[in-house]
Amino acid sequence: MSAASIMAAQPLVEVHDLSKTFDVSAPWLNRVVERKPRQFVHAVDGVSFAIERGKTLALVGESGCGKSTVARLLVGLYAPTHGRVSFDGVDTAATFKSGNAQSLRRRMQMIFQDPYASLNPRWKVADIVGEPLREHGLVAGTGGVSSRVREDALKVRVAELLLSVGMAGADVEKFPHQFSGGQRQRISIARALATQPEFLVCDEPTSALDVSVQAQVLNIMKDLQREQGLTYLFISHNLAVVRHVSDQVGVMYLGRLVELADKAALFSQPRHPYTRMLLDAIPDIHMSGRSRTPVQGEVPNPLNPPTGCSFHPRCPHANERCKQERPALQRLKGILIACHGVEEGRI
Amino acid sequence: MPAPLLEVKNLRVEFPTRHGTLVALDDISFDIAPGEILGVVGESGAGKSLTGSAIIGLLDPPGRVASGEIRFDGRRIDNLPYEEMRKVRGRQIGAIFQDPLTSLNPLYTIGRQLVETIQTHLPVNAAEARQRAIRLLQETGIPAAEARIDQYPHQFSGGMRQRVVIALALAAEPKLIVADEPTTALDVSIQAQIISLLKRLCKEHGAAVMLVTHDMGVIAETCDRVAVMYAGRIAEIGPVHDVIHSPAHPYTVGLMGSIPAMDDERERLLQIDGAMPRLTAIPKGCAFNPRCPRVFERCRSERPDLIDAGNTRAACWLHAADTKAAA
C-alpha cells in the first residue's frame, strides 16, 4: 500500500488562481434576433489552496458557490479557463489534454453525491467496480491466460474491495437496485479505491444519506484514510460533518474562496462575516441558547454578481471600499482570508 | 388539559402489492395539542411522510388507511368522502411540502393562487381577499408585497417561494399545518430564516404544526415535542429536550450519537450497524431488535407498545415495569 509515513515537503495537490467560466449565452440566432448580450457565469473565480498528503481539506458553501465545479476541475472533468492545478508537482490540465492521462487518473478518483445515479443501473457490481481495473489493466491475466481466468481474478479482486468497505463478497453478482443508499455509496467508494489512488475527491458523499448511514460511511472513510494514507478533498454544505472529517476548511461564496483555515481556528474563531453567518445559521441541536446574528438576504444570482466583494449586500460590516474593490485572498493571522474589514482590522 | 386538536389512534396504512400487503404504518398513535409544534423525525422509509399524507387525506393509491382513526377537533376525518375532506383540507389543515418549485402553479400569479385559496375557504369578497393576501406576504417577509403579489413563481428565488408557500398554507387560517420537509431543499442560511419564520407565524396565528423531517437540528430549534419513527412505528415520543438529551429508546440513542455536532470531539461517530428493514421484511417483535445493542429475548417475540420511560414514552421492553423489577 502507499506509505502514509512519507513526510513530503511539497503538498500533494496545489491549486493556484483557478478559474472556470461557463458561457451560458442564448443560442446565436436568439442573440442576433433579440439583441441579447453574451452571458457568462464565473463558477470558480481565482481559487487557491494546497492539500498536504494524508490530510483532508473541506470546501463548504451554499448553492452556486462553485465547490462542485472545483471538484470537477481537479479530476479533469472540466478544463480550467485560467490558473493551474498541480498534482505531485505536475500540471494536470496539460496532462489531461495530452491524452496520456491514464497514469494520472489512476492516482486520483472521485466519489459523487447521488448514490442512485452514481452506479449504472444495468451493470452488475462486479462490472461497476471492475471497470477501473479493466481500464487500467490492473488484474493479472495478459497474454496466454484465458478470459475466463481473467474474469474470475477480476471478481476476486472486486470482492476484496467490497470487503474493505464493509460489504459482502457475494454482492459482486448483484445489481445496484438491490442495495440501499448507504450500500451504494460504499460500492462507489470501492470503485474509487480500485486503482489504489492517493487522492480522493468527495463531492457531498453523505448529503443524500440518512444520518445513521452517514455515520457508517464517514467512519469507513476515516478508517480508509488512516490505513491507506489517502488525501481527501471533501465537499459539503454541512458544517457539522465537515468539522468531523476535515483538517483544514475552505469557505466559498459565489465562486470565490473567502476564508481558508485550520479546522480548530475556523470553528472557534471564524473571521470572515460569511463564515460567521454560516456558523450562526446551523440549527443548534444541543440548544445551548447561544446568541446568534439573524441571517440576512439570499445568495445572489450568479449571472449578475454584486460588484466589489460579492458578499457586501448581506454583510453587516460593508463599507464603500467593499462595494467597489474585490478583496484579495491574503494570509493574515495564520489563515487565508479575503475581506477588507479583516485586513483593515475593523472586524 | 385542553382537548387535543389532532388525535391519531392505532393508525394502520397498507399498500396492497403483488408481493403481498405491505404495512407502511403499523398501529401508530399520537396527539397534537392546539398551538403545539410536534416534530416527526425518522430516516428514509420510516413512514414519517406517509403519516403526514394520511392526515391530510392525500395518500397515493393503492395506499389506504386499513384501520384506526384520525380525529380532528373531535371529528373523524379519515373516512370522510372526497368533497368533505376537501373542505377540511385548507380550511382546517394546511400543508407545506418540500419542493417550493412544484408546490406553486407556474402558470398563475401568486396573488391569484392566494386569493383563490382565501376565497375558497373564507366568506370574503375579492378586494378583501387581496388585502389579506398582501398582509400575509408582508408577514412572511416578502419585500414590496404590494408589487410582488402580481408576479409569477419563477420570478421568486427558492427561499422566497417557500415563504409564499407558507403564506398559502396560512391563508385560510387553519388550525393545523402539516409541513413535510419544508427546509430540506434550501440552503443552510435560508433554512434558518424559514424555520424561525414558521415558528413565529404559527405562534401568532395560533396554528399547531406537525413538522416532518429527517433533520434533528431543525427539530431541536422548532418543536415542543418530537416523535421518532422507525419502520412504520413510533419508537419514542416526548418533549424535545428530553428526547435529545436523555433518549430512552436504543434507536434514539444511536440516532443522536451518529449526528456530528458542533461541539463534538469524538474520533468516530456512533454507528448503528445494519440498515432499517424493508417493509417486506420487518422483524417479529420489536422492529429494531436485530440492530439493538441491548436486545434480549422478549424483544424478539413481542412487539412493545409505548411505555412511560422517565420524561418520554418509548416502545422498548427495557422500560417495562417487570423488566426493571427483574433487573
Added chain:
Amino acid sequence: MISSSVVPAAPGAWARFFAGDVWHSFRSSPMAIGSAVVALVCIFCALFAGVVAPHNPFDLATLELSDSMLPPAWMQGGQAKYLLGTDEQGRDVFSALMYGARISLLIGGASVIVSVLIGVSLGLLAGYAGGRIDVVIMRVCDVMLSFPSILIALLIAGVGRALFPQAHDSLAFGVLILAIALPGWVQYARTVRGSTMVERNKEYVQAARVVGVSPLRIMRRHVLPNVLGPVLVLATIHVATAIQTEATLSFLGVGVSPTSPSLGTFINEGNKQLFSGAWWLVIFPGSMLLLIALSMNLFGDWLRDALNPRLR
C-alpha cells in the same frame, strides 16, 4: 486471499426476466396476450408460408385457370379447396395472404432495423457530443420531418428505378427498405438524443470519465443500454407503420416487383377487380394487413405502459 468459490453464480438473465414486473404485467393483461398471440400467429404463418399454406400460388405448374375467380368457400360457387377464393389467375387467396404477408413483414422488419440502427447511432452521437454535431444532426432531422414520409419514400423509390432500370429483385428490395427506413429514423434519433442528454449528466457516466474510459466506450456500454427502453416501444409500433407504408407504395405501384407480391400488391390488383364483384380479392388482403398492424400497435401500446413505471 479470497477464493473464487466465495463468489456465487448469479440467476440467469431469463430467470430474472420471468420474475420481473414486465412479465407479470404481460400475464395479467388480456390485451397484451391477445395481441401478442395474433401477431405471433401471423408472423409464424408468414415465415413458414411454404409449409403452412395449402397451395403455392407462385408455382405456375399448380395453377388451374379453370379455378379462377372463385368466391370464398362458404359462398355459392366456392370450393373448400380454396378457402377464401381465387383470383383471375387461379391463385388461392388464403395462401397468397401468407406469402404476401411474408414479403410485407420482411420488408417492414428490415426497414425498422435499418431505421433503428441509423437513428440510435445519430441520436447517441448528438446527445453525447453536443455542440455543433448536435446542431447539425438536429437540423437534418428537422428538414426530414418537414417532408411527408410517403413523398420521401416515393422519391427514393423513383430514383432507384431510374438508376437501376433492370430492377433486379434484390436491388428493388434494398431500395424499398431504404425508402421506408429513411423517413423513419428521425423519431429514434430524437428520443435517444433526449435520453442521452439526461444520462450523460448522471454521475455514473462522470465516474467512467474520471476512470478514463473513452467516449465511444461510454456511449456504447454505459449510455446505450439505458436509453433503449423507449426505442423498443417505438420500434414495435413502427413495424406496423412500415408494413402499411410498404403496402401503400406497392398499391401505388412503386413498391415490390410483381414477381414477389406483398399484401399491398394484392390489394392493388384486387382493387382493379372490384367492379367485377370479386370483393374477396381486396377485403381479405386488406384485413390481413389490418390484423398485423393492429396487433403490433396494441402490443406496442401495452409495452409502453408496462415499461413506464419502471422507467419512472
